[in-house]
Amino acid sequence: MSWLDNLSGELRARGLPRRDRQRIVLELRDHIACEPGCEDRLGDPRELAISFADELATSEARGSAFVTFAALAVAAVVLIISLITLGRFARYPGYSNGISTLLFFPAILGMVVAPQVALVAGTLAAWRALRRRRVLNLPAEEIALIHRRARVALAAGFATMAGLELYVIDFSERLPAWWLGLAGGLAAVAGVGLFAASRTLARARAIVSGTRGRRGDIYDDLPALGRRWLRTRPWLLGALASVAVGLALGAFEAHAEHSVLEGIQRGMFEGLVAAIGFVVLGRAIGARPAPTPVESTALAAPLDRLVADSDRARAELVLRESYAGGRLTLDELDDRISAVHAARTAAQLRAALAHIAPPS
Amino acid sequence: MKTDTLNGQLDPLILATVAEEPAHGYAILQRLKERSGGAFDLAEGTIYPALHRLERNGLVSSSWSTESGRRRRVYSITRAGASSLEVRRREWKQFSLAIEAVMG
Numbered sequence: 360m361s362w363l364d365n366l367s368g369e370l371r372a373r374g375l376p377r378r379d380r381q382r383i384v385l386e387l388r389d390h391i392a393c394e395p396g397c398e399d400r401l402g403d404p405r406e407l408a409i410s411f412a413d414e415l416a417t418s419e420a421r422g423s424a425f426v427t428f429a430a431l432a433v434a435a436v437v438l439i440i441s442l443i444t445l446g447r448f449a450r451y452p453g454y455s456n457g458i459s460t461l462l463f464f465p466a467i468l469g470m471v472v473a474p475q476v477a478l479v480a481g482t483l484a485a486w487r488a489l490r491r492r493r494v495l496n497l498p499a500e501e502i503a504l505i506h507r508r509a510r511v512a513l514a515a516g517f518a519t520m521a522g523l524e525l526y527v528i529d530f531s532e533r534l535p536a537w538w539l540g541l542a543g544g545l546a547a548v549a550g551v552g553l554f555a556a557s558r559t560l561a562r563a564r565a566i567v568s569g570t571r572g573r574r575g576d577i578y579d580d581l582p583a584l585g586r587r588w589l590r591t592r593p594w595l596l597g598a599l600a601s602v603a604v605g606l607a608l609g610a611f612e613a614h615a616e617h618s619v620l621e622g623i624q625r626g627m628f629e630g631l632v633a634a635i636g637f638v639v640l641g642r643a644i645g646a647r648p649a650p651t652p653v654e655s656t657a658l659a660a661p662l663d664r665l666v667a668d669s670d671r672a673r674a675e676l677v678l679r680e681s682y683a684g685g686r687l688t689l690d691e692l693d694d695r696i697s698a699v700h701a702a703r704t705a706a707q708l709r710a711a712l713a714h715i716a717p718p719s
Numbered sequence: 720m721k722t723d724t725l726n727g728q729l730d731p732l733i734l735a736t737v738a739e740e741p742a743h744g745y746a747i748l749q750r751l752k753e754r755s756g757g758a759f760d761l762a763e764g765t766i767y768p769a770l771h772r773l774e775r776n777g778l779v780s781s782s783w784s785t786e787s788g789r790r791r792r793v794y795s796i797t798r799a800g801a802s803s804l805e806v807r808r809r810e811w812k813q814f815s816l817a818i819e820a821v822m823g
Contacts, residue, residue: 382792386744386767389791393745402762410768418775495772 362398363388369408374565375415383411409569413496416568420502423556423563424488427509430556431481434516434549438474441523441542449538457529466529469522472632473515475604479636480644481512486580487645498572506564508644513560516553520546576645591683593647597637605630664705674699674708681715729761729769730778731807734800737779741795744770770794778803 360368363384370380391397401407445451454463484505491497497505523546527539577596578584589596609626613619641647675696682692698711736742736750748766751759773779778800784793796804 383767383771385790386792387764389743389789390745390748390767392789397763400762401764404764406762407764407768410765411771414768414772414775 362404366404369405373408373412373567375412376562412566413568413570416502416566417497419563420505421488423560424484424505424509426556426559427513428481428485430552431477431512431516433552434520437545437549449534452530452533456533462525462529466522466525469518473518476636477512477515480508483644484508484512496570498570499568500574502568504574504645509560511644513553513557520550587679587683601630601634604633666702666705666708671699674712733769734804737794738796738804741793743791743793
Protein backbone atom coordinates (compact mmCIF):
# COMPACT_ATOMS: atom_id res chain seq x y z
CA MET A 360 0.00 0.00 0.00
CA SER A 361 1.41 3.38 -0.93
CA TRP A 362 1.98 6.22 1.51
CA LEU A 363 -0.91 8.16 -0.03
CA ASP A 364 -3.33 5.21 0.25
CA ASN A 365 -2.30 4.91 3.86
CA LEU A 366 -2.95 8.57 4.50
CA SER A 367 -6.29 8.43 2.72
CA GLY A 368 -7.38 5.45 4.82
CA GLU A 369 -6.30 7.11 8.06
CA LEU A 370 -8.13 10.31 7.18
CA ARG A 371 -11.29 8.33 6.49
CA ALA A 372 -10.90 6.40 9.74
CA ARG A 373 -10.75 9.71 11.59
CA GLY A 374 -14.02 10.83 10.02
CA LEU A 375 -12.74 13.83 8.06
CA PRO A 376 -15.34 15.17 5.64
CA ARG A 377 -14.83 14.00 2.08
CA ARG A 378 -14.02 17.47 0.74
CA ASP A 379 -11.19 17.95 3.22
CA ARG A 380 -9.91 14.44 2.55
CA GLN A 381 -9.80 14.93 -1.19
CA ARG A 382 -8.02 18.22 -0.86
CA ILE A 383 -5.40 16.85 1.52
CA VAL A 384 -4.70 13.83 -0.68
CA LEU A 385 -4.44 15.99 -3.80
CA GLU A 386 -2.02 18.38 -2.12
CA LEU A 387 0.20 15.58 -0.90
CA ARG A 388 0.05 13.81 -4.26
CA ASP A 389 1.38 17.02 -5.81
CA HIS A 390 4.04 17.20 -3.10
CA ILE A 391 5.25 13.66 -3.80
CA ALA A 392 5.13 14.25 -7.55
CA CYS A 393 7.52 17.18 -7.09
CA GLU A 394 10.11 14.91 -5.56
CA PRO A 395 9.40 11.20 -5.98
CA GLY A 396 10.60 9.17 -3.05
CA CYS A 397 10.24 11.94 -0.47
CA GLU A 398 7.52 10.05 1.45
CA ASP A 399 9.89 9.10 4.25
CA ARG A 400 10.47 12.71 5.13
CA LEU A 401 6.76 13.53 5.14
CA GLY A 402 6.37 11.59 8.37
CA ASP A 403 3.98 8.88 9.51
CA PRO A 404 0.67 9.10 7.61
CA ARG A 405 -1.15 8.14 10.79
CA GLU A 406 0.38 11.00 12.78
CA LEU A 407 -0.41 13.41 10.00
CA ALA A 408 -4.04 12.29 9.81
CA ILE A 409 -4.30 12.68 13.58
CA SER A 410 -3.03 16.23 13.51
CA PHE A 411 -5.43 17.15 10.70
CA ALA A 412 -8.33 15.54 12.55
CA ASP A 413 -7.58 16.98 16.00
CA GLU A 414 -7.45 20.55 14.78
CA LEU A 415 -10.44 20.19 12.51
CA ALA A 416 -12.47 18.51 15.26
CA THR A 417 -11.74 21.45 17.56
CA SER A 418 -12.65 24.18 15.12
CA GLU A 419 -15.74 22.32 13.85
CA ALA A 420 -16.95 21.75 17.41
CA ARG A 421 -16.63 25.46 18.12
CA GLY A 422 -18.26 26.36 14.82
CA SER A 423 -21.22 24.06 15.36
CA ALA A 424 -21.75 25.43 18.87
CA PHE A 425 -21.98 28.96 17.46
CA VAL A 426 -24.25 27.89 14.60
CA THR A 427 -26.48 26.10 17.11
CA PHE A 428 -26.65 29.20 19.28
CA ALA A 429 -27.56 31.37 16.29
CA ALA A 430 -30.31 28.98 15.16
CA LEU A 431 -31.69 28.90 18.71
CA ALA A 432 -31.62 32.69 18.91
CA VAL A 433 -33.80 32.80 15.79
CA ALA A 434 -36.19 30.28 17.35
CA ALA A 435 -36.31 32.36 20.54
CA VAL A 436 -37.20 35.50 18.58
CA VAL A 437 -39.93 33.55 16.76
CA LEU A 438 -41.38 32.35 20.07
CA ILE A 439 -41.30 35.83 21.59
CA ILE A 440 -42.91 37.48 18.54
CA SER A 441 -45.62 34.82 18.49
CA LEU A 442 -46.43 35.17 22.19
CA ILE A 443 -46.39 38.98 22.20
CA THR A 444 -48.62 39.28 19.15
CA LEU A 445 -50.90 36.64 20.62
CA GLY A 446 -51.24 38.49 23.93
CA ARG A 447 -51.59 41.96 22.41
CA PHE A 448 -53.64 41.61 19.28
CA ALA A 449 -55.35 38.29 19.51
CA ARG A 450 -56.59 36.86 22.74
CA TYR A 451 -55.51 33.82 24.75
CA PRO A 452 -58.13 31.20 24.06
CA GLY A 453 -59.02 29.06 27.06
CA TYR A 454 -57.00 25.86 27.10
CA SER A 455 -60.12 23.73 26.66
CA ASN A 456 -61.39 25.67 23.65
CA GLY A 457 -59.05 24.14 21.14
CA ILE A 458 -59.49 21.08 19.00
CA SER A 459 -58.18 18.75 21.69
CA THR A 460 -56.35 18.94 25.00
CA LEU A 461 -54.22 16.12 23.58
CA LEU A 462 -52.76 18.82 21.35
CA PHE A 463 -52.77 21.53 23.98
CA PHE A 464 -50.68 19.88 26.68
CA PRO A 465 -47.76 18.79 24.50
CA ALA A 466 -47.90 22.22 22.87
CA ILE A 467 -47.60 24.03 26.20
CA LEU A 468 -44.90 21.64 27.40
CA GLY A 469 -42.91 22.41 24.26
CA MET A 470 -43.44 26.16 24.56
CA VAL A 471 -42.73 26.45 28.29
CA VAL A 472 -40.31 23.69 29.32
CA ALA A 473 -38.23 23.15 26.17
CA PRO A 474 -37.08 26.80 25.85
CA GLN A 475 -35.52 26.59 29.33
CA VAL A 476 -33.53 23.53 28.35
CA ALA A 477 -32.54 25.09 25.03
CA LEU A 478 -31.42 28.30 26.72
CA VAL A 479 -29.27 26.57 29.32
CA ALA A 480 -27.72 23.93 27.06
CA GLY A 481 -27.24 26.27 24.09
CA THR A 482 -25.65 28.99 26.21
CA LEU A 483 -23.34 26.50 27.90
CA ALA A 484 -22.25 25.10 24.52
CA ALA A 485 -21.55 28.52 23.02
CA TRP A 486 -19.92 29.82 26.20
CA ARG A 487 -17.49 26.91 26.35
CA ALA A 488 -16.68 27.34 22.65
CA LEU A 489 -16.12 31.07 23.16
CA ARG A 490 -14.03 30.64 26.28
CA ARG A 491 -11.75 28.14 24.55
CA ARG A 492 -11.60 29.94 21.21
CA ARG A 493 -7.82 30.19 21.16
CA VAL A 494 -7.10 26.56 21.94
CA LEU A 495 -5.72 24.65 18.98
CA ASN A 496 -6.55 21.12 20.12
CA LEU A 497 -9.32 20.66 22.63
CA PRO A 498 -9.40 17.34 24.50
CA ALA A 499 -11.70 14.80 22.85
CA GLU A 500 -13.87 14.66 25.95
CA GLU A 501 -14.33 18.40 25.95
CA ILE A 502 -15.30 18.35 22.28
CA ALA A 503 -17.82 15.62 23.07
CA LEU A 504 -19.24 17.78 25.86
CA ILE A 505 -19.69 20.75 23.51
CA HIS A 506 -21.40 18.47 21.00
CA ARG A 507 -23.67 17.02 23.67
CA ARG A 508 -24.69 20.45 24.91
CA ALA A 509 -25.43 21.55 21.35
CA ARG A 510 -27.42 18.39 20.66
CA VAL A 511 -29.57 18.75 23.76
CA ALA A 512 -30.12 22.42 22.91
CA LEU A 513 -31.13 21.66 19.33
CA ALA A 514 -33.51 18.92 20.39
CA ALA A 515 -35.13 21.33 22.84
CA GLY A 516 -35.28 23.99 20.13
CA PHE A 517 -37.11 21.60 17.82
CA ALA A 518 -39.48 20.69 20.65
CA THR A 519 -40.24 24.39 21.19
CA MET A 520 -41.04 25.04 17.56
CA ALA A 521 -43.07 21.81 17.34
CA GLY A 522 -44.99 22.98 20.43
CA LEU A 523 -45.76 26.28 18.73
CA GLU A 524 -47.00 24.48 15.61
CA LEU A 525 -49.20 22.23 17.73
CA TYR A 526 -50.60 25.31 19.43
CA VAL A 527 -51.39 26.80 16.01
CA ILE A 528 -53.16 23.60 14.98
CA ASP A 529 -55.05 23.27 18.26
CA PHE A 530 -56.50 26.76 18.00
CA SER A 531 -56.81 26.94 14.21
CA GLU A 532 -60.56 27.53 14.54
CA ARG A 533 -60.29 30.03 17.38
CA LEU A 534 -57.45 32.39 16.57
CA PRO A 535 -57.31 34.93 13.73
CA ALA A 536 -55.89 33.64 10.47
CA TRP A 537 -53.14 36.28 10.38
CA TRP A 538 -51.75 35.09 13.71
CA LEU A 539 -51.94 31.43 12.71
CA GLY A 540 -50.07 32.23 9.50
CA LEU A 541 -47.48 34.39 11.25
CA ALA A 542 -46.70 31.96 14.07
CA GLY A 543 -46.92 28.85 11.91
CA GLY A 544 -44.75 30.37 9.17
CA LEU A 545 -42.11 31.77 11.52
CA ALA A 546 -41.87 28.48 13.42
CA ALA A 547 -41.34 26.64 10.13
CA VAL A 548 -38.55 29.06 9.15
CA ALA A 549 -36.88 28.62 12.55
CA GLY A 550 -37.23 24.85 12.12
CA VAL A 551 -35.28 25.02 8.87
CA GLY A 552 -32.52 26.93 10.65
CA LEU A 553 -32.41 24.35 13.44
CA PHE A 554 -32.22 21.59 10.86
CA ALA A 555 -29.28 23.27 9.14
CA ALA A 556 -27.52 23.59 12.50
CA SER A 557 -28.10 19.92 13.24
CA ARG A 558 -26.48 19.02 9.90
CA THR A 559 -23.42 21.08 10.80
CA LEU A 560 -23.31 19.39 14.17
CA ALA A 561 -23.56 15.92 12.62
CA ARG A 562 -20.57 16.65 10.37
CA ALA A 563 -18.57 17.90 13.32
CA ARG A 564 -19.43 14.86 15.43
CA ALA A 565 -18.11 12.51 12.74
CA ILE A 566 -14.55 13.75 13.24
CA VAL A 567 -12.50 11.77 15.74
CA SER A 568 -10.14 13.70 17.96
CA GLY A 569 -7.47 11.90 19.94
CA THR A 570 -6.36 14.73 22.23
CA ARG A 571 -6.41 13.71 25.85
CA GLY A 572 -7.43 15.83 28.78
CA ARG A 573 -10.34 16.58 31.01
CA ARG A 574 -13.68 17.73 29.71
CA GLY A 575 -14.31 20.33 32.38
CA ASP A 576 -17.67 21.06 33.98
CA ILE A 577 -19.90 23.91 35.04
CA TYR A 578 -17.33 25.10 37.60
CA ASP A 579 -14.84 25.65 34.80
CA ASP A 580 -17.44 27.55 32.80
CA LEU A 581 -18.44 29.75 35.71
CA PRO A 582 -15.47 30.13 38.04
CA ALA A 583 -17.60 32.22 40.40
CA LEU A 584 -19.34 28.98 41.40
CA GLY A 585 -16.06 27.35 42.36
CA ARG A 586 -16.38 27.94 46.09
CA ARG A 587 -15.36 24.90 48.02
CA TRP A 588 -18.63 24.38 49.86
CA LEU A 589 -20.45 24.46 46.53
CA ARG A 590 -17.87 22.62 44.49
CA THR A 591 -18.07 19.50 46.58
CA ARG A 592 -21.86 19.55 46.69
CA PRO A 593 -23.24 19.52 43.14
CA TRP A 594 -26.71 18.65 44.39
CA LEU A 595 -26.78 21.79 46.47
CA LEU A 596 -25.92 23.74 43.32
CA GLY A 597 -28.82 22.09 41.50
CA ALA A 598 -31.22 22.81 44.36
CA LEU A 599 -30.11 26.44 44.63
CA ALA A 600 -30.45 26.95 40.88
CA SER A 601 -33.94 25.42 40.89
CA VAL A 602 -35.06 27.61 43.78
CA ALA A 603 -33.61 30.68 42.06
CA VAL A 604 -35.41 29.85 38.80
CA GLY A 605 -38.66 29.22 40.69
CA LEU A 606 -38.43 32.47 42.65
CA ALA A 607 -37.53 34.58 39.63
CA LEU A 608 -40.22 33.23 37.32
CA GLY A 609 -42.78 33.07 40.14
CA ALA A 610 -42.19 36.74 40.95
CA PHE A 611 -42.43 37.57 37.27
CA GLU A 612 -45.73 35.72 36.91
CA ALA A 613 -47.17 37.24 40.11
CA HIS A 614 -46.30 40.69 38.80
CA ALA A 615 -47.63 40.07 35.29
CA GLU A 616 -50.87 38.46 36.41
CA HIS A 617 -51.34 40.56 39.56
CA SER A 618 -51.93 37.34 41.44
CA VAL A 619 -49.74 35.94 44.21
CA LEU A 620 -51.40 32.56 43.86
CA GLU A 621 -50.56 32.26 40.17
CA GLY A 622 -47.04 33.40 40.96
CA ILE A 623 -46.60 30.66 43.53
CA GLN A 624 -48.02 28.04 41.16
CA ARG A 625 -45.82 29.11 38.28
CA GLY A 626 -42.77 29.40 40.54
CA MET A 627 -43.21 25.91 41.94
CA PHE A 628 -43.75 24.49 38.47
CA GLU A 629 -40.69 26.16 36.98
CA GLY A 630 -38.53 25.27 39.97
CA LEU A 631 -39.62 21.66 39.65
CA VAL A 632 -38.85 21.67 35.94
CA ALA A 633 -35.38 23.10 36.61
CA ALA A 634 -34.72 20.44 39.26
CA ILE A 635 -35.85 17.62 36.95
CA GLY A 636 -33.72 19.07 34.16
CA PHE A 637 -30.70 19.14 36.46
CA VAL A 638 -31.21 15.51 37.45
CA VAL A 639 -31.93 14.21 33.95
CA LEU A 640 -29.58 16.29 31.82
CA GLY A 641 -27.09 17.63 34.36
CA ARG A 642 -24.30 15.19 33.66
CA ALA A 643 -24.86 15.10 29.91
CA ILE A 644 -24.41 18.84 29.51
CA GLY A 645 -21.73 19.14 32.16
CA ALA A 646 -23.89 21.05 34.62
CA ARG A 647 -22.96 18.49 37.21
CA PRO A 648 -19.24 18.31 37.73
CA ALA A 649 -16.98 15.91 35.90
CA PRO A 650 -14.97 13.46 37.99
CA THR A 651 -11.90 15.19 39.41
CA PRO A 652 -8.77 15.16 37.27
CA VAL A 653 -7.32 11.69 37.36
CA GLU A 654 -4.08 12.26 35.58
CA SER A 655 -2.60 15.61 36.24
CA THR A 656 -0.11 16.11 33.43
CA ALA A 657 2.34 17.71 35.84
CA LEU A 658 2.30 14.62 38.01
CA ALA A 659 3.19 12.38 35.11
CA ALA A 660 5.77 14.76 33.64
CA PRO A 661 9.56 14.47 33.88
CA LEU A 662 10.79 16.00 37.14
CA ASP A 663 12.62 18.90 35.57
CA ARG A 664 9.77 19.96 33.30
CA LEU A 665 8.63 23.52 33.91
CA VAL A 666 5.02 23.69 35.02
CA ALA A 667 2.32 25.99 33.67
CA ASP A 668 -0.37 27.94 35.47
CA SER A 669 -2.90 25.30 34.45
CA ASP A 670 -0.79 22.65 36.26
CA ARG A 671 -0.70 24.81 39.39
CA ALA A 672 -4.45 25.29 39.20
CA ARG A 673 -4.99 21.53 38.97
CA ALA A 674 -2.63 20.89 41.88
CA GLU A 675 -4.42 23.51 43.94
CA LEU A 676 -7.70 21.79 43.19
CA VAL A 677 -6.33 18.47 44.41
CA LEU A 678 -5.22 20.19 47.64
CA ARG A 679 -8.56 21.90 48.19
CA GLU A 680 -10.37 18.63 47.69
CA SER A 681 -8.05 16.92 50.15
CA TYR A 682 -8.85 19.65 52.67
CA ALA A 683 -12.57 19.23 52.00
CA GLY A 684 -12.11 15.50 52.57
CA GLY A 685 -10.44 16.10 55.93
CA ARG A 686 -6.98 14.93 54.88
CA LEU A 687 -5.35 18.33 55.44
CA THR A 688 -5.66 20.96 58.14
CA LEU A 689 -6.21 24.56 57.17
CA ASP A 690 -2.60 25.45 58.03
CA GLU A 691 -1.27 22.60 55.91
CA LEU A 692 -3.55 23.67 53.10
CA ASP A 693 -2.24 27.24 53.18
CA ASP A 694 1.40 26.11 53.29
CA ARG A 695 0.97 23.70 50.44
CA ILE A 696 -0.95 26.15 48.28
CA SER A 697 1.87 28.67 48.71
CA ALA A 698 4.29 25.94 47.67
CA VAL A 699 2.17 25.17 44.62
CA HIS A 700 2.18 28.81 43.57
CA ALA A 701 5.94 29.00 44.02
CA ALA A 702 6.60 25.75 42.13
CA ARG A 703 8.52 26.10 38.89
CA THR A 704 9.24 22.47 38.08
CA ALA A 705 7.16 19.31 38.16
CA ALA A 706 9.36 18.06 41.02
CA GLN A 707 8.49 21.06 43.19
CA LEU A 708 4.84 20.64 42.34
CA ARG A 709 4.96 16.98 43.31
CA ALA A 710 6.66 17.85 46.58
CA ALA A 711 3.78 20.21 47.38
CA LEU A 712 1.38 17.33 46.83
CA ALA A 713 3.42 14.77 48.77
CA HIS A 714 1.51 12.11 50.70
CA ILE A 715 -1.75 13.02 49.04
CA ALA A 716 -2.88 10.45 46.55
CA PRO A 717 -4.50 12.22 43.63
CA PRO A 718 -8.16 11.26 43.75
CA SER A 719 -9.01 8.60 41.22
CA MET B 720 16.42 21.59 15.20
CA LYS B 721 13.60 19.18 15.96
CA THR B 722 9.95 19.91 15.48
CA ASP B 723 9.51 20.40 19.24
CA THR B 724 11.92 23.32 19.28
CA LEU B 725 10.09 24.72 16.31
CA ASN B 726 6.79 24.39 18.10
CA GLY B 727 4.75 27.53 17.77
CA GLN B 728 7.25 29.07 15.38
CA LEU B 729 6.24 27.12 12.30
CA ASP B 730 3.19 29.29 11.61
CA PRO B 731 5.08 32.62 11.43
CA LEU B 732 7.84 30.99 9.39
CA ILE B 733 5.25 29.82 6.86
CA LEU B 734 3.63 33.25 6.87
CA ALA B 735 6.97 34.91 6.19
CA THR B 736 7.58 32.56 3.27
CA VAL B 737 4.16 33.01 1.74
CA ALA B 738 4.29 36.78 2.25
CA GLU B 739 7.05 37.10 -0.35
CA GLU B 740 5.29 35.20 -3.04
CA PRO B 741 2.26 32.89 -3.23
CA ALA B 742 3.36 29.25 -3.38
CA HIS B 743 2.20 25.66 -3.03
CA GLY B 744 3.14 23.38 -0.14
CA TYR B 745 6.22 21.82 -1.67
CA ALA B 746 7.67 25.16 -2.76
CA ILE B 747 7.04 26.65 0.70
CA LEU B 748 8.91 23.77 2.28
CA GLN B 749 11.84 24.12 -0.14
CA ARG B 750 12.12 27.81 0.62
CA LEU B 751 11.99 27.16 4.34
CA LYS B 752 14.81 24.62 4.04
CA GLU B 753 16.89 26.83 1.77
CA ARG B 754 16.63 29.89 4.00
CA SER B 755 17.40 28.03 7.18
CA GLY B 756 20.37 26.25 5.65
CA GLY B 757 18.62 22.97 6.36
CA ALA B 758 18.61 23.55 10.12
CA PHE B 759 14.97 22.59 10.55
CA ASP B 760 14.45 18.88 10.70
CA LEU B 761 10.68 18.59 10.77
CA ALA B 762 8.35 15.87 9.55
CA GLU B 763 7.73 17.65 6.29
CA GLY B 764 4.07 16.66 6.11
CA THR B 765 3.32 18.86 9.14
CA ILE B 766 3.36 22.01 7.05
CA TYR B 767 0.03 20.93 5.54
CA PRO B 768 -1.96 20.87 8.79
CA ALA B 769 -0.25 24.18 9.56
CA LEU B 770 -1.32 25.66 6.22
CA HIS B 771 -4.90 24.47 6.72
CA ARG B 772 -4.92 25.94 10.20
CA LEU B 773 -3.62 29.30 8.93
CA GLU B 774 -6.31 29.28 6.27
CA ARG B 775 -9.08 28.50 8.79
CA ASN B 776 -7.90 31.42 10.86
CA GLY B 777 -7.97 33.67 7.82
CA LEU B 778 -4.22 34.35 7.77
CA VAL B 779 -3.67 32.79 4.34
CA SER B 780 -6.02 32.05 1.48
CA SER B 781 -5.65 29.37 -1.16
CA SER B 782 -6.95 28.33 -4.53
CA TRP B 783 -6.36 25.58 -7.07
CA SER B 784 -4.20 26.29 -10.05
CA THR B 785 -3.10 24.02 -12.84
CA GLU B 786 0.55 23.82 -13.78
CA SER B 787 1.72 21.49 -16.52
CA GLY B 788 -1.45 19.43 -16.13
CA ARG B 789 -1.11 19.05 -12.35
CA ARG B 790 -3.55 20.59 -9.91
CA ARG B 791 -1.91 22.27 -6.99
CA ARG B 792 -3.14 24.38 -4.12
CA VAL B 793 -1.44 27.76 -4.05
CA TYR B 794 -1.36 29.75 -0.83
CA SER B 795 -1.09 33.50 -0.49
CA ILE B 796 -1.07 35.76 2.53
CA THR B 797 -4.13 37.78 3.52
CA ARG B 798 -4.20 41.22 5.06
CA ALA B 799 -4.84 39.72 8.50
CA GLY B 800 -1.93 37.35 7.89
CA ALA B 801 0.40 40.22 7.01
CA SER B 802 -0.40 42.14 10.18
CA SER B 803 -0.10 38.99 12.30
CA LEU B 804 3.31 38.41 10.74
CA GLU B 805 4.39 41.96 11.62
CA VAL B 806 3.43 41.39 15.26
CA ARG B 807 5.24 38.06 15.42
CA ARG B 808 8.34 39.59 13.81
CA ARG B 809 8.49 42.36 16.37
CA GLU B 810 8.00 39.91 19.23
CA TRP B 811 10.72 37.65 17.90
CA LYS B 812 13.19 40.51 17.53
CA GLN B 813 12.64 41.64 21.11
CA PHE B 814 12.92 38.08 22.33
CA SER B 815 16.11 37.28 20.45
CA LEU B 816 17.72 40.57 21.47
CA ALA B 817 16.98 39.80 25.10
CA ILE B 818 18.39 36.27 24.79
CA GLU B 819 21.47 37.58 23.07
CA ALA B 820 22.01 40.22 25.72
CA VAL B 821 22.02 37.56 28.41
CA MET B 822 23.79 34.74 26.61
CA GLY B 823 26.30 36.97 24.84
